[in-house]
Amino acid sequence: MDSLSLIRExxxxxxxxxxxxxxxxxxxxxxxxxxxxxxELMFEFEERFGLALAKDLKTPRTxxxxxxxxxxxRSEQSS
Amino acid sequence: xxxxxVAITGLGLVSPFGRDLDDxxxxxxxxxxxxxxxxxxxxxxxxxxxxxxxxxxDAGRDLGKALSGTLDRFAQxxxxxAFAAWDDAGFERRSDNESRDGWGVAWGSALGGTLAxxxxxxxxxxxxxxxxxxxxxVLGMNNAANAQISIQLGLGGISMSYTVACASSTIAIGEAFxxxxxxxxxxxxxxxxxxxxxxxxxxxxxxxxxxxxxxxxSAATACRPFSADRDGLVLGEGGAALVLEEWExxxxxxxxxxxxxxxxATTCDHSHLVRPHAAGQIRALxxxxxxxxxxxxxxxxxxxxxTATLEGDPVEVEAIRAVWNGSRHGPAVSATKSLHGHLLxxxxxxxxxxxxxxxxxxxxxxxxxxxxxxxxxxxxxHVVEARCGQALRTALSSSFAFGGSNAVLAFRxxxxxxxxxxx
Numbered sequence: 001m002d003s004l005s006l007i008r009e010x011x012x013x014x015x016x017x018x019x020x021x022x023x024x025x026x027x028x029x030x031x032x033x034x035x036x037x038x039x040e041l042m043f044e045f046e047e048r049f050g051l052a053l054a055k056d057l058k059t060p061r062t063x064x065x066x067x068x069x070x071x072x073x074r075s076e077q078s079s
Numbered sequence: 080x081x082x083x084x085v086a087i088t089g090l091g092l093v094s095p096f097g098r099d100l101d102d103x104x105x106x107x108x109x110x111x112x113x114x115x116x117x118x119x120x121x122x123x124x125x126x127x128x129x130x131x132x133x134x135x136x137d138a139g140r141d142l143g144k145a146l147s148g149t150l151d152r153f154a155q156x157x158x159x160x161a162f163a164a165w166d167d168a169g170f171e172r173r174s175d176n177e178s179r180d181g182w183g184v185a186w187g188s189a190l191g192g193t194l195a196x197x198x199x200x201x202x203x204x205x206x207x208x209x210x211x212x213x214x215x216x217v218l219g220m221n222n223a224a225n226a227q228i229s230i231q232l233g234l235g236g237i238s239m240s241y242t243v244a245c246a247s248s249t250i251a252i253g254e255a256f257x258x259x260x261x262x263x264x265x266x267x268x269x270x271x272x273x274x275x276x277x278x279x280x281x282x283x284x285x286x287x288x289x290x291x292x293x294x295x296x297s298a299a300t301a302c303r304p305f306s307a308d309r310d311g312l313v314l315g316e317g318g319a320a321l322v323l324e325e326w327e328x329x330x331x332x333x334x335x336x337x338x339x340x341x342x343x344a345t346t347c348d349h350s351h352l353v354r355p356h357a358a359g360q361i362r363a364l365x366x367x368x369x370x371x372x373x374x375x376x377x378x379x380x381x382x383x384x385x386t387a388t389l390e391g392d393p394v395e396v397e398a399i400r401a402v403w404n405g406s407r408h409g410p411a412v413s414a415t416k417s418l419h420g421h422l423l424x425x426x427x428x429x430x431x432x433x434x435x436x437x438x439x440x441x442x443x444x445x446x447x448x449x450x451x452x453x454x455x456x457x458x459x460x461h462v463v464e465a466r467c468g469q470a471l472r473t474a475l476s477s478s479f480a481f482g483g484s485n486a487v488l489a490f491r492x493x494x495x496x497x498x499x500x501x502x
Contacts, residue, residue: 016144032145039213047210 003070006048007063010041024064035059038066045070051077085259085340086329087490089170089322090432091163091270093156095315095419097135100163103419104436107444108465112418114313116298117276122205126281129293129301131315131420149217150227151192156318156425157224157272158231164268164320165232169334174233183236183264184225185255187248187271189424190280191221191240197277224272236264242424245384246345246480247271248319249427253343253486255323265328270320270428284314287353289388302421303448304385304414305392305456312386315420319428321435338435339491341473342371348483355391355479360398363485364475368402371489373473375403378410380443380474382434385414386421393455395479400458410475413462417447427478431488434476438492442467 001009004022011017017031028038038060042053051073060066094103095113106113117130138147138155142162147155161184165172195218199211217223222240229238237258241251248271255269275281284290291311293301302313329336344366348359368375384395403409415433422429437443443466452461477487 014144014148016139036149036214036217037145043210043213047208 003067003074004063006045006070007041007066010044014040022063024067025062027062028060028066049074049077081262082260083262084326085256086324086326086334086336087321087338087340087435088324088329088334088336089164089168089320090337090435091160091165091167091320092429092432093133093136093159093318095131095133095317100432100436104433104440104444107415107418107433108442108467110418110445110447110465112299112447113315114299114301114420116293116295119276119278124278126278128281128285129291129298129313130276131313131317132276133316149214151195151218151223152316153188153190153192153194153272153274154224154227156274156316157186157188157270157320158227160270160272160318160320161228161232161268164270164322168322168324169332172232179233179266180235181264182234182266183258184228184234184238185241185251185267185269186225186228186239187241187243187251187424187427188221188224188273189242189244189247190273190275190277191242192219192223193277193280194274195219197279228268232268234268243484243486244480244482245421245423245426246478246484246486247424247427249431249476249478249486249488250345250484252321252427252431252488253345256340256343256488259323259325262325265325267323268320269323270318271425272318273422273424274316275314275423276316281314290314291387300448302387302417304383304387304417304446305396305452305461306387306449307451307453309387309389309392309453312388312416313420315422317419317422317425317429319425319432321428321431336493338438338493340488341491342367342373342489343487344370345484345486348485350483352483353481355394356483357394357397357401359483360395360479360485361401363487364398364402364477367475367487367489371473373489375406376408378473378475379469379471380434380437381410381412382430382437382474382476383412383414384477384479385416385446387414387416391479393453395477396456396459409460411443411460411462411466413444413446415444417449418444427476427486430476434474434490438471438474438490441469441471443469443471
């Protein structure tokens with residue numbers, strides 16, 4: 001599953017955010033995703049792909065930033 | 080001290096009967112039990128005990144998915160009850176038109192987010208995971224309910240949780256009462272919530288040999304306080320909330336006043352962790368009457384702690400007999416746990432609501448399933464069938480907890496002109 005779809009699935013399931021609102025330019029804050037939920041989303045991401053994110057990782061601000069972060073980490077893992 | 084009168088302007092409950100407060104009270108008057116057999120078949124051990132579940136409560140629907148997702152069920156039930164009480168009091172959820180900086184929350188919970196911790200243990204020990212959700216901390220913390228109530232309603236004063244076993248919410252209400260009476264807070268949200276169906280918790284109570292037995296057919300009558308054939312208590316989940324408001328503040332905004340909180344006291348038996356002692360309860364009852372400036376003869380009703388344990392009930396009856404010994408007429412007494420179960424840290428709050436409704440409606444709900452009073456529990460006026468059309472003035476609600484902590488609240492019926500809704 002691509003990263004954007006993963007984020008959509010999470011936000012739909014956990015917060016009831018409609019998938020069509022989850023587009024790259026929108027900020028997580030606008031979708032009602034606070035810092036706690038970002039942590040939870042990262043945790044699920046780590047669990048699903050067996051990754052461990054660095055503690056000092058910069059928190060993504062938008063859906064697009066989140067998706068490209070996920071893409072990068074997944075590609076680093078598989079390379 | 081310049082004492083302020085304390086009005087009860089909001090009542091809210093997640094009813095085990097699934098509907099509103101009036102429906103809940105009517106069920107009690109009809110002696111209809113909310114107790115059912117609870118079956119949990121999760122590995123490694125199934126569980127089947129008489130229990131009270133709020134199965135019509137849907138946190139996602141009632142609180143919204145985003146909010147409910149960051150709350151353990153104890154806090155979900157608490158927040159839903161607090162919202163109901165707040166709406167009932169006629170306040171807006173948002174504080175746009177007034178400063179709520181001095182308004183606060185005092186909340187009772189014996190267990191807090193135990194269910195969240197249990198989920199974490201399962202993940203690690205049963206499913207072999209090495210990490211648990213970062214939300215576990217905020218889900219599990221004992222002050223999650225009061226913190227979220229303060230956040231949601233914009234209350235900037237004290238926000239505190241009280242963990243005193245089965246007296247948790249009676250003490251929370253009492254401490255909130257003192258803050259309003261002293262003038263420290265114009266408005267306090269108070270009450271309690273608990274969710275005792277965590278395996279570890281239910282099994283622990285079972286091991287203590289104080290849970291009532293029951294199967295599919297007998298579960299509804301499993302909790303029989305004061306009865307010769309009682310065999311234990313029935314646990315239940317729930318949330319119950321009251322809005323306490325300084326009297327003139329309530330009058331000025333034309334609020335409906337359900338009743339008045341007029342006294343509170345708490346004592347400790349200082350003798351044993353689980354064996355109650357009448358002397359400590361007697362001191363709590365007398366101190367509450369004194370705090371409310373009541374003489375024993377003036378009291379019409381007691382909503383008893385009455386859990387239906389073999390050991391607890393006779394001690395409570397002994398205490399009531401001692402306090403009303405020599406009175407012309409003693410108060411009517413009933414234990415409504417027979418119908419709504421023992422909600423642990425929410426018990427005092429749901430029973431405070433029952434007591435307020437009894438005074439307001441002039442109707443006393445019964446101790447259900449009480450056909451033959453235990454000889455050790457005689458000598459008081461047991462209510463075995465609802466008594467309606469009563470002119471009730473004052474009442475007590477008692478909670479006598481493990482740890483020997485005793486807490487009693489005193490209530491007065493609302494003035495007739497203030498108890499009806501504005502039309």
